Every structure is written in structure tokens, then in C-alpha cells.
Amino acid sequence: MEQRRPDPDVLLARVAAAEEQERRGKLKVFLGAAPGVGKTFAMLNAAHELRRQGKDVVVGLVETHGRAETEALVSGLEVLPRQRLDYKGKTLEELDLDALLRRRPQVALVDELAHTNAPGSRHQRRYQDVEELLEAGIDVYTTLNVQHFESLNDVVEQITGVRVRETVPDSFFDRPHDVVLIDLPPRELIERLRQGKVYVPDQARAALQSFFSPSNLAALRELAMQTAADRVDSDLREYLTAHGAEPGALIRRRVLVAVDGHQHTEYLVRVARRLAERRNAPWTVAYVDTGSRRTDHDDLHRAFQLAKRLGGDTVILRGGKVADELLSYANRHGVSTVVIGQTRERPIARALGRTVTQQLLGKGARFDLTIVNTPYSRMRSRRLLEREEPWPERLREYGFATAILVAATLLAVVLDRLLPVGGLGFVFITAVVAVAVRSRRTVALAMAVLCFVSYNFFFTEPRLTLRITHGADLVAVFAFLLAALACSQLAGRVRGQNVALRAANEHTRALQALGERLAAAVDEAQVFRAGAEELSAALGCETVVLCRDGGDAVGLRAAAGQPRDAELGPRDAAAADWVAEHGQAAGRYTNTLSASSWWLLPMMVERGCLGAVGLRFPSAQERLSEEQRQLAEAMVQQVALASDRARLAADLESAHVDSETERLRTALLSSVSHDLRSPLASVIGAASSLSAYGDDMPAADRRQLLESIRSEGERLDRYIQNLLDMTRLGAGGLKLQRDWVGIEELLSSAVTRLRKLFPAVAVETRVAPGPPLLYVHPALIEQALFNVLENAAKFSPPGAPVVATAESADGKLVIEITDGGPGIPEEERRRIFDMFWSAARGDRGRSTGLGLTIVRGMVGAHGGKVEALSGPGGVGTTIRIALPLPEPPRPDAQEEEA
């Protein structure tokens, strides 16, 4: 066999699947053709074998039905006590799932996979319990009859005439499992039955005879063998695909089955599944919503659920024409085969070649069309389905039609004098159209006929009879009839489309509204609130959003729609926990924990389940339409994604903040380390020099050292003061004690201090005469000026003076201090005011990095602004401080005079 390169995606899926398999428990199914072949017996024997091998085996639940030989096998194995549930006065026993999960054996025996659990159990069906066990890593041995396979249900019915209700979906068997076929020749089985060794439930005794006939049993036995063989076959196919041996098999063509929700939908789904299975192809169930009110939504919903269980996709298409929508979908999704059932074919439509089948045949030439012959060709009457119309609605429509009819007739009477008979047709046409767009087709049709009658009766010669004497009138009237019929149909179809489109529009609008609100939400709380409110508005239900609060329990995060109780009851809370844990929907309208009044949907994102969204519909609403379900799921999905995004954004923000804080802390530490140590080193060095060698040195040197000690001590003091200022500014503890003071006073004081530090630097001060007084905290502004001057002095090369100017402009006092130094590049001019920023040019170790920050803080506290600009002529730097000028106090009139 030619080996092709295996498809990497398939291989990857296989690896992932293999890892999954390692984790999950293994399933072994003891399969039989009919009850009584000895499946439980064989299973128990296998369990004993395992025990002998030393494995930890526990009996979860085994039905012995009182057979002694079976009971004998059970003894000797550890049996888990069953859970007792009370239901309508009776005590029923079921598998105790939680106890078994806690016990966590290596292998658990769970009999009768297809059993339906009593109400009050966590899951509706036992196979769901088994699923949970497998998820938890426990291997499970179980028994099953061939008639319990979902996809074989109708075949079994054909064979035996008995329809089995309890089935296990085929998707359950998609995981790898072992099948042990327990075979017993039919004759022997019948013999056992006669000996009373076969358990038969009381209800089935009547059907017993037909069921256990030799021919039935033979057919079932063959079916069982085929099923077991099929399983092997599919394993083989998977192997081949992974190793690239079947190139053709890798190109899949989809099967599309169209259902109309009228009849035999489930049958069609099963047929499609078998077809798809045979070809190893994916398949989709499509329903075209034309807005027709005749759809049985229950039937449709059941069919969709069935499809999902069997492993197919479902889709609802919307549009006016069934065939067109189907073909367009088929084209877009790589469909090769379209499957439809026998449709109700109206004779007229067939005559015109307009049935769906004919349309598909005509337009869909590229596709294989499979028409399935349904077993019972009795077609349900249309009228049966229309019964769901509420009576008041129908009365209203008839009433409306009648009213319009009368009005039209009267109008025609009036116009009779002016128009020929033929012209009156327009009045009636208008009436027909008016009714058709607002009513159902039957009413519209009736209206058309009645208008015709009225037209004929009242307005054609001879009047007040239904006979027509003039040929021209005959033509006109019958032409009218045809036109009226056509109009009613057209208008009806338009109305149908409208209804369908409106529904689709609602769906889209709800999603869009939700999307907009989620996009605007900045944090998780807003996301949840938006989600809850939009869900309530769109679906008309109470909504709660529950999220994991770290720990296992879920806490309430948002609620909308005025929920009756503020908190979830303990049972509902437990259900929510379960949903968050398993990432599956539960509650009302589902198969799990369906006693709850809430429908709980998990919020799934890539990394797991964030929590659950609970929806409570009015208790009168027994079921959900497919659209509501899909809309709810889509909205919950959006909310989950948005919440995840919000959480990630918050994490990013805090990481950013953390790194900023870290940066500042590092800068502070290095600044303290250096700027405190340097003056200290000078002080200690000078002091120890004096102490050790003071006698050896000339007096001048001694004086210098003492001077060093003093000035460096002061430098230390200034630095500490800077730090304190910074902490005060930071903590908002700066209390301004303002006073009226002139800028020239402050400048001169600052310059004097500067001269002590930098005696060599020349400072020029130019203050415009008579500047207004400042109302500021003098010491702080003086400190700010000093810091700026110090900075300028450090940068100015010898010979270039530092220039300080002050003048008032636009109600502000502007002070500019310019140095002749190297200047600051434009991109740094804003950053020099940041903490611990030192321009890297030759100034490391001389600048604390805090000076200008303090300036910004102090000026800012007074409502002023400081900025750095390029010096005049592009040389050096100018620091400009602008302080607001209040109105100066008017001097006393007395003082002025004096």
C-alpha cells in the first residue's frame, strides 16, 4: 500500500486524543442482541478476573433480577450501596454517582447503559453518569442491547415491530471502547426464556411473543454482530487515515439533510447519519425558516438535539424559498449530497414544477439528491398543525377581512357611476392586498374568493345574481379572480418573509446591542452587568451571572430582570457549581439537574470555564425555541470572551503599574545609596584625616578639611530635605501658607544661596520694574527657584552666565532662567521633571535627580506651570515658570494719601 505523508492535523488530533485517552477511563461494553443472552453474567466474570489480577473493582450497580447464578457472582465483589430517591410516594434506587466518584476505584461495573434515571438524579440518563465516571479517570464495564443504539433504533423497529424508547446516542461511542459480543443462538435463548431464566419487565409480557420469535432473534443477532464488526472497522479506518494510506478518504464531502419540521424529522436525521457514516463524511441538518407558522417547533427541536447527539451539525437558514436557501448553503459549505424526505406536494405546485424536490433537481444539478421514502406515508393534515393558532387572533383576522370587504363593496357602489365594470376590479384588488399582507394565507384566499363573489353579485349584469351576461364582464371578472389569487399568495409570501426576517433581525440586533455594550465596558463588573441586562432584554427572562471567586464556589456577580430572589437557593447554587466545574449546560430545558428553575449556561473560554449564566423564564414557558437557545448561547459566549479580555487587560495594567513602581523604587534606592554616601564619605574622610594626621599638616589644610566637613554636612542636609519635600508632595501633605511677596525678593535670596555653592558662576538678574506681587508660600517658591538656578549653574560652562528674568504677562508672572550649557534634546525636555531623571551628559553623581521634580511639584501646588525650552538662539536651556497672579490688595486709602 502506497504510503502518503500523513496529514499533520490528523496526527496532531490523534496525539491530543491519545493524551485525552490516557487521562480518561476506558469503556468496555458487553453487547448482546436481546435481554437474557448473559451480558451481566459475562461482565461479572470479567470483574472477578480483574480482581484476581489485583485491580480495584467495585460494583456500581448490577441488576440481577433475582437470578441466583448472577447473584452468586456478585457476592465476592465490593458492592456500592445504591442511592434511594423518593418519587411520588415510591422509593426508587439508582446508581450513587457521587459515592462512586469519591470511592474512585480502578474499574466500576455499571449495568444497563441505556437506563433512564429517576427524577432527582443528577443526570437524566445512566450513560451520562458513565460519562462522568470516565471523565474522572475511572474505567467502566457496562452492558447494552443492540436495540439501544440510537442510530439503529428504526432498524430494530422494522425488525421487531417494537419501538425502543431508551437509546444511547452514537456520539457516546465516539470515544475508544472495547466491545465484547455476548452471543447466544436464538434457539437457546428461547429455551432459557421458557425456563424462566430471562428477565422480562411486566409491561413487555404482551409483546414477548412477537419479540422473541426465532426470526426476530436471528435478525437481531446479525445486527449485533454487524455493529460489533463496524466498531472494529472504524478503528481500522482511523488508523489508515493517520498513516496516510487512503488519500481519497481525506477529502470529505458533507451531507446536507433538509428538514421541514412537519413530519418524520427524526427519521430523516438518522438516515442522513447512516449515509454520512458510510462515507466517513461530516453532515448537517438544515431547517429553512420561511416564516411559516406551520412548523412544529417541538419536533424540530427534538430533531436538532438528536442530530447533535449523533454527531452532526445543525443550522437554521432563513429566507423565502426553501430550495434556494438550501442550494446556496450547499454551495458555500462543500456539500456533495442533499437528503430530503417526501414533501407535501401540492398538485398545483407539482404541475408548475415548483415543488421543492423539482426545484432542487432543476437548480442543484451539481449535488446528489437523495429522496428518502418515509415508512408511514400517511401525511399529517395541515389543519392539525394550525390548531395551535389562538382563537382570538383568528377571529380578529376574519373580522378585519369582513370589514374590508364591506368597505370595498360600498366604495365600489359609489364609484359604480363613474367607472365601467372592469374598473371596479381595482377596488377589490386593493382590498385583497390589504387583507393578504396582514392575515394568513387561508384568510387571504377566502378574501379573494369573497371579493370575486361580491364583484360578480353586485356589479355585473344582471345585478344581484351570480350570472354574467356580457362576455367582456366575464373576462374582466375572471381576470380579477386570477389576479386576486396571485396577489394573495404573493402578499402572503412577502408577509412570511417579513416575519422570518424580523426574527433574524431581532437575533442580530440583540447580538449587536450586546456587542456594543461589551466593547464599551472597561472592567469585568461592567461586562457582567451589560451581559445580564442585554440577555434579560433580548430573551425576556431573569438573568444572573455567576463567577468563580477563586475557590470552587461561584458567587453572584450581576443580575438583571428583577429576579425574585436575591440569591440562588442551595440546590441551584450547587447546580451552578456543577456547571462551572464541568463546563456543560444544566438545569431547566436540559438533561442534567433539570429540576432547577434556572437554565444554566457555562461561560467557556480557552483556559476553562469562568462561571455560569443563569436564565429563568416564566414557569409557564415549557420549552425553548431553537432560536432562543441559539441566541442565548451566542450571547453567553460573547460575555465570556469579553470578561476574559477585561481580566487580561486588568492583569496587564497591574503588571505595568508594578514594573513602573519597581523602576521608581530602584531609582530611589540607587539615588539614596549614592547621594547620601558621597557627602558622608567626605565628612568621615576629612574627620579621620584631621584626627590621624592633623598634627602633620599645615593649619591651612586643617581649615580646609574642617570647611569640607561643614559644607558636605550641609549638602547632606539639603539632600535629606529634598527627600522630605518629595514625600510631602507625594502624600499631599503640602499646606500652603501664602503671603504677599515680590519676585525680586525671592530671586535675590535664591541667588545668594547659589553664590555660596557656586561662587564661580555669574548670575544676572533682570526683573522688569514694578512687577505685581505674588501671593504664594515664599519658602517653597524660593526653593523652587533655587533648584532651577542650581541646575542651571551645574550645566553652565565657565564664562557663560546664568540669566534670570521675571515679567508679568496675561495675568501670570513668568520667570525664565537660562543657562549657556549644552542644552536638552527635545525629546527629553518633558522627562527632566520626572523623578530621578538625570540627563546623561556628564552629570552623573552631581545631580540628585529630584531637584526639578520638586520644582514641578511646588509650582504645581500653586497652580502654576513649569516647562523646559531651548535657550535663545538654540544655545543652552531655558526653564520657564509661570505663576498665576491674583489681584493685589488695594492699599489703604489712608496709606496712599500719606
Add this chain to the structure above:
Amino acid sequence: MTEVATPPPRILVIDDEPQIRRFLEISLRSQGYGVDEAATGREGLERLATRGADLVVLDLGLPDMEGHEVLRELRQWSRVPVIVLSVRASEAEKVRVLDGGANDYVTKPFGIQELMARVRGLLRGQGAPEDAAPVFDDGRLRVDLARRLVSLDGGSVRFSRKEFSVLAMLVRHSGRVVTQQQLLRELWGPDHVHDTHYLRIVVAKIRQKLGDDPAHPRYVQTEAGVGYRFVGEQGPA
């Protein structure tokens, strides 16, 4: 015959803080050393190249060049002893510069006498460490490097081969710090440069045998994270 007075040793101080330069200059001058100053790495290298020096005091935190850069350049053409001034926190830096060619270091803030001791030690050891006195004797401890004998207060003390090698190396570099890496590399081999626990055990043994209390060491002083220093003052030889 008139004795030509040997010119006093010249010390080059490279530090950007003027106050530190000032007290260093005053103190060194008062002890009879000639002092040159430089405020930046470039200036320092230039001055060393043009005027030369007998010892260099180098601050690590210079504005224009990193300390080890200055050292590396310097070492390309000069064997002048270098004492490095550093801030206490950067031990890795200290080890780096010591391995990179510096001979000793002092942490800021420091007392002048500590620096003086190191200066003296280095200037005394000029020539080559190998030519150092073969015997250390301060009146109590006597280490004979040539004959591999150690005696304390007259009584002989047995040292294992490794222990003696370590002690000998420290004594040869008396007053100066010897890095762990240096000791390990020379006495255990380049493959064992990171096996500091060997060294620690040996030094503990040495201390024990010398009667040295590690908290108040008389002879073997630990420079945390860097190495060890032998601090004995040679008595009258």
C-alpha cells in the same frame, strides 16, 4: 657622597567628588606623598600616561567611564598598583575589578587610616609579590614560606599542604585582599573556581590553628563575597 633623596612616591587620585579629592590630597600630602588629581576617567588615564604614578586611587563611580573600563585600559600598558574606592553594595563589581587588575579596594565611607594602610602595603610590595620577605614574623606568629613552617608563640603548628598553600598566598599578599577565585584557581585549578565551600573549610581550619576568632580576626580577615586578607603587621624582621 651626597645621597640623592629618592623622590616621594606619587599617587594619582581619580574621583569626581571634589571634597573627597580634597581630603585625600591633604592627608596623603601630610604623609609625604605627592598627589595628582583627576576628576574623570579620561583625565585620569591621560595624567597617568603623561606623568606616571606609583599608585592610583580610583573611584568606581566616575561620570564618563565605568571603573572597570578605566582599569582595563590602564592595565593594557601599566602595572601600577591600583586601589579602588567603591560603595558597599556592589560586591560583584568589587570582585570584577579585583579580577580585572585592581590590587585592593576600600569601601566608602572610609577612615583615612584604612586607606593609608593599604597604600603602604601596596607601595611596600612594589617589585613583585614573589620577592616579598620569605618569612613573616610579628613576634607571635611566624610563617616561613621557604621552609614551609608555621609556629605560634614558639610552638610549631602542623598545617596540611592545602592549608599552608592558602596561608602562604595570603601572607605573600599581606595587607591586600586575595579573591576567592584567585585562591581557587591557583591552588585547586581553573575547574574549581566556583567551589568556594572548599576554600571556606580550609580557611576555617587555618583560623582554628592560628587561634583566630573569625568575629575578631587577628590575622585572616574575611572580605564578604570577595575573598580574604592577611592582616598581620610585620614586626622587626
